[in-house]
Amino acid sequence: MSGKYQTLDVNEEAQPLEFKSFLGQPDAAVEPAPAATSSRRGYTTDRPVSTSFWQVEHYQKWFDVDTNTVLMRCLMSMYPIDSHLTGPEGPDLYGPFWTLTTLILALFVSSSLASSIASYLSSEPTDYNWTLLSVAVGLIYIYGLAVPTGIWAVLQWSGVQECSVVECLSIWGYGMTVWIPTALLCIIPVPLLRWGLTLLAALISLAFIIRNIYPILATAESKSVRLFVIVFIVLHLGVALSLKIVFFSYYVAKPIG
Amino acid sequence: MAAPNSATLESNQFIVADEEYDEDSIPGYTLPQPSPNGAGPTTPGTAGAGKGKGRAPEQLAPPSNVNELSGRIGTPSGSGSRSPNTNKSQTIAGVRLETRYTGVDSLDEPVTTTLARDLLSIYSKVVQVLWPRRKGQAREVLRDWDLWGPFIFCLSLAIMLSINAPPTQSLGVFTGVVVIVSVGSVIITFNAKLLGGRVSFFQSLCALGYCIFPLVVAALVGTFVHILLVRLPVTLVALAWSVWASVNFLDGTHIETQRILLAVYPQCLFYFVLAWMILIQ
Incomplete structure (x- = not known):
């Protein structure tokens, strides 16, 4: 008898006890939610879930990369056999921006060094043309930032849905990586070498861009969208030629030796 | 001397603040001690030694207010009974204020x-x-x-x-x-x-x-x-x-x-x- 009463008592007591456990449950229910919606790597877990676009936190998800990831992507862009943006981490914006900025600096250093070497070898003093720096800033940022944004807009307009603006920026930004060593190697004042290096760099970066943008273009329903590739090729070769003419063309006034 | 009604007390407060600022520079002046049931009878006795008697009702403002106003405005720090600490927090009209003396008076320095x-x-x-x-x-x-x-x-x-x-x-x-x-x-x-x-x-x-x-x-x-x-x-x-x-x-x-x-x-x-x-x- 008393044993049965006791079990009933326990059952009745269990309900107030369960009320206590509800206090713990919201924590357990909320806990996985930020982890799921926050960054892929789980570093910036204290970020608000929904952010408006003028907050810095809104853009943190595109800067959520490690040093190794960025270096690996830069290296892979010079060896464009495989599409590198298909990794689990998705495109980032750190790499493109600082690749372009480094390229500007490399162009500045190489052209100024080449001009001083040329003036030293031809033994006539020349001053560095400072406007080349602003030309480099304009050319590189327009081709690396404004053009991909424009291309993204055009692609959206022509019905390619699977294309994000970050992806476009990432493709064009990382694609310019190969120009950094090229710019530094073009200090060597040998015209044939410079032309060869420029051609090589143009082909490598073009191959990288086409390799990454073509699968996106192929998702469109109409086949004619793929003809955009021709526009990209022409645009890229034009930029390569202008880089060669503007920055890699300091020659010695008289032949060496 | 007798405590006036609250309406006149309210209207007199601004005058009290000005007068109090003047008297603050008198070295021997001691501020009225805050007391809950009207400090009216005590303050004129200490402060109004050389002054006219007509101001006596004006002193009937709540003493805590008098203290705060003179404490914030009056720059001379040597006025007797005021506490010498540099950080003071006060509650004025329900808002908690904190004033700090930074050690530098940059208004009248070269x-x-x-x-x-x-x-x-x-x-x-x-x-x-x-x-x-x-x-x-x-x-x-x-x-x-x-x-x-x-x-x-x-x-x-x-x-x-x-x-x-x-x-x-x-x-x-x-x-x-x-x-x-x-x-x-x-x-x-x-x-x-x-x-x-x-x-x-x-x-x-x-x-x-x-x-x-x-x-x-x-x-x-x-x-x-x-x-x-x-x-x-x-x-x-x-x-x-x-x-x-x-x-x-x-x-x-x-x-x-x-x-x-x-x-x-x-x-x-x-x-x-x-x-x-x-x-x-």
């Missing part, structure tokens, strides 16, 4: 003192940047940031570089240096923020600006010495010093170690551009 204090603050920040002490209060120097130092260093660097540039391009060089320093430090700060660092925006601008100082010295050397064998090592040392000093400030930003290089790299780039401009001037 201009030279003000300038000297600002220069001293810039100097102490430069010393902190050039030789960062990791512990103690010295590290807190940059907490009260200013942009005067960065502005001065940026301008002097730009002027020195534009003097050495060919006359047709000096304007472009000046503009270039100013733009690189200002936009560059803003971009670097945002970069550190985007990488997940906890950075105060203006504090970071201040630190990055003060870290230019070694390069300013290098530019000064380069202005007078045109031998490349002297300028090259000086500029390299200045560059290394600038980068080292600015990297020191990344300590407190809590950026993960896997990506700390991503935050350091733009700083290297920033100072390298400036060093390169100094080198090829």
